[in-house]
Amino acid sequence: MCLALPRWPTDRLMRARALRDETLCDGALIDGARPVVLYERTARALRLYAVNRPAARLGLARGQALSDARAMVPGLVAEKAEPEADRKAFLKLCAWHMRYSPLVTPYGANDIFIDITGASHLFGGEDDMLDEARARLRGLGVEACGAIAGSAGAAFALAHTHRRFIVPEGDERRALAGLPVSMLRLEAGATENLMRLGLKTIGQLYDMPRAPLTARFGARLNRRLDQALAIVSEPLTPLHPAPDYSAIRKLVEPIATQESILVCLDALANDIETVLSKGGKGGRRFDLALYRVDNEVTRISVGASAPARDASHIKRLFRDRLDDHRNDLDAGFGFELVRLSAHQCQPLAAMQVDALAANDTKDDAAALIDRLSNRLGPRNVVRMRVVDTHAPERAVSYAPALSRAKNPLPAPLAAARPLRLLKDPEAIDVMAEVPDGPPLGFKWRRASYRVVKASGPERIESEWWRGKAGPPRDYYRVETAQGWRFWIFRAGFYGDADAAPEWRLHGFFA
Amino acid sequence: MSPRIGAAAIERLKERLARLEPRTKLKRVSSPVIGGRDEPVWRDLAPGALHEIAGSDWRDGAAASFYALAMASRLAHARRGDLVIVSLKSDARDAGLLYAPKGALCGVDAMRIALCFAGDVETLLWAAEDAARSPSVAALIIETCKPHRLLNLTATRRLQLAAEASGATPILLRSAHDSAASSAFRRLRVTPAPSAADSYDAAAPGRLRWRVAIERCRLGNCGEWIVEWDDETGELKEAPALYVPRPAALADRSADARARIA
Structure with missing residues (x-):
């Protein structure tokens, strides 16, 4: 799925201002019908950086000189662009989109790729998922176009040319045929050259011999074309690395209290134990992501000194952390989606339950270290390690007990040392x-x-x-x-x- | 007491008292001496019995923690468990960090010791209780350098109950001037004493010695001892009494005796 946010800079500004009850630069109230533009300072002039929809309707576009725009539209609201703030807010928005799938990749300044393979059924199918994503963005005052396709390239091209589009399985070739070549994400020069040769649509490229195309436009054109047609896969670097295993709960009614989060955690921990034991794995780190109704994400992660998958242990670790967060856990209007994911998974042999129950002190020791480390912080639960040096202050290092590093050498030391x-x-x-x-x-x-x-x-x-x-x-x-x-x-x-x-x-x- | 109360009533009363007493049998641990590793006293020590150790000055902290570690090393050996030390982050700055460049402290492998630093006393007590509840822990040392309001009878009782179930032995190192009530099984005061003479260098400090006073001991005697740490055997012994030269016994120089030798 690709979500394109064509008016992101202006949408973000309006939303930020509205949230803070501030007015526009000329003192007027926030009003969706007013033309608003953002400008940036370039070498020669102030040029438009972004325009909102009413301004675009009046014929303004990015790259115009601000003075021309003012002449065309009297009473234009012009604000200075803040690309840094835009970027930051955009990444935060991307993180929130991990509610749909853990594999979210921000692309460029205002496109979001979401790999929804195997995730759409959780949201009632692709149709409903796309509608939900767009509706939620609209609720935030952000204009969004979206497309779902078998490849990132196709989804990108369709999101930028349609408001909403879903490509039936394996139908990318036909869907892309009529789109301009500029949608292939090529360098600006290559697109221009293609246009000059009369190759205006992607469909025209299908039957061209590949070798001359490569010779003339470089390997990138063919690669992008193959990627868009899902012939080769496109590597994307997601915002957060994909968890090895994860469990998700979508809530009908947003929750805000700690008790309800714990109930939800209970179910998630059981789910993750099931999938982990099926895979014969145990996780060294667990992340709990709480997605708020208003695009915010709260993340709590806990570590384990040994691979763990026992539901009650995972629950206990999170409960301690939630106790710590009791006062500063800002639920806003409530959490509507909770995801528990396991990272750094390592093989963990299946265990026989309750046999020789008295003999499991090794597990107890690891579990205790986990709990203490997560509550006090990994740096506050340490073990001493002997270092082979004569400098007294370096002879003992205090390493986090979670790290499980081995002590390599017991130093033979005859001299008296203090306690x-x-x-x-x-x-x-x-x-x-x-x-x-x-x-x-x-x-x-x-x-x-x-x-x-x-x-x-x-x-x-x-x-x-x-x-x-x-x-x-x-x-x-x-x-x-x-x-x-x-x-x-x-x-x-x-x-x-x-x-x-x-x-x-x-x-x-x- | 009214004379009409019969033997049966007294029996009933005894039974009731027995129910109130801790169910586990408490063994007598009245001497402060810490002998060899296989001494049975550490195996038989009542689980959950809270020991309290204090100095009489803030500079006695190292002596008190040495004694606690020596006890804990025996417990760790007897129970084959780990040792957890919980302390406050703010105290570590003043009193220094535990230091084991030889890889062992009083016989405990340093890798078996988990040092935990809590930000405040509430967290300290939480961590202590959590550790006391874990069956993998043989001994748990809770170090404090200042008196704290929260470290009261309730806290010590809770700690004791948590430890009773798991079998860990909590050892509470209190500040010298902390006189809060506690449910300790035994309370000791450890202060340094002048060290023994070094056999090679008269000007150097020799074997470490402490004055250990047992101020309170359930089912045991109180008293004061001077003990000495033997580095070679790793034992804490009662210091030998001062050496008093005695004249040799007079020989029998009578005529009879001389005649016998001849």
Whole structure:
């Protein structure tokens, strides 16, 4: 299916203004019958960028000079174009169209390709689906033409030449025959050359020998023609990668409360468990997309540390996240369509239910990590990993528990290391024997400590091969009179001409 | 008590009290010593029994967490489960992060430890309860550095109930000045003590020592001990009493004895 939005920039502007209760630039209220144009600044003049329908009816078109347009239409409303905002809003609109199918591709500035293979029955067939799509856009104040065809190219050509068109299965050749060659999405020069040769319609190209055409117009013409006729397939890059599995619920009555979303989720989780277990797969990431009545999409995604497909587990993960979103989940006028999709699917062997139920602690551990990670955030649930380095702050890395990375090597380390390490060593005032004696006392966080026992130094060179070389550090293990044991270091040496040594507290022994 | 109440009434009362008591049998854990890995006390520890550990100053946090980890390592070994540590993100900045460059902490494989950082106390309690409910968790350490209003009797009781079902042992590390009521099975206060003398360097700190006070223990004794961590065996022992040189026993130098030797 291809949806063409010929008046997108003006439609978007009018809708945005209407939503914010703002007026047009001359103070007039929003009125669908007023001619409105958008202009852009080019090298020589202000030229029209987009025109709305009333303006087009008065003979205005894109590319005209603004001064000419003003002369032709007195009282014309002219606004500055905002291509950036148009683009952003367009992508958002495209995302909302994923309600029809997960494979949505924005094309150019105002065309949407939707791959509806195997999805149209959910909306009552192709006819109803196209009508619904157009009606919904019209409801938003956006003019849309649409076509459904066996190929993206054919749908594009028909959407741009008809208001509404559905090509019967395998009938692309006849449907396209009468359309101008410009609808083949060629470079501007190639279209012009074809016209000059008298090849005005696509049908005229059907029986031309291919080789001379290629020689003259390049391989692109033949490729586009084959793509439009569904002889070769056209690769499209969808907005979001296609999920491996997905389940969808279309709701008759929009829902807004958390309870009703959970009920819906319940059904979806069961559906997805069924399809996943049929395929022998489990998903590592699940997306819940809630489509609002007014073109907005709310997405919630949860991750799993191990491939999962158990419906109750998936439900539990989403319930925790929904609890978090309780206050900022903006339902607007309600959600009317909910899609649950599974991504990053990996093989997961079928499981025997309830046999040896006491022995499944491994699954329990993974499920617990999933729940904690999704509620606290993946970066807040970590496991320690030992890194083979002498730099103390890098010797342990804290990797998200979800990532399931293996710990490659347990480092053989003989020296004493503290139980807790500060992320940033804190500066302290130290009294120590010059030049390299152990500290005798120090001041840290506004309290003084007298050192009664100290061992060291353990010299650790900075990792000069990593670029940022600092002075070497001399680490001391000290015990204060009260019994606290700290790990402190001196960076640099006394008597160094460049810089005075710096003392810092880095960690705590038990 | 009125003398008319018979033995039957007292029996009934005893029965009622027994019903109110936790159903699981509580074993005596009264010594703070943490012995070898296969000591049966950790296997028999009542599931869900909440332990509370505190220092007497905020700088005692490392000592308290060491003791908690030593306990947890035994539990993880006995139950073959994982260890979950829940703490507040804001505390990590002040107190530092747990650090295991040797790949193990008090005998627990660092990979078996999941560190969770919560943004606030409510989330902390949620995460703790969720972890306590999971049968895969052997021990759960909840670390706090400041007193929190929400960390009260209700919270500890909930935690205990959640853990009772799964068999995990929750260990709550409280701040030194937190005196809120709790349903703890045992409450300890761990403060550092001067370390033992190092055998090679008199000026260096030797084996780590702590003063451990059991302030409350259901079915056990309270008291105070000085314990010492033996790095080689990985055991927490009672520190040997100070060495007092004693004169050798007087030899028998009587004429008889001399004659016997001859």
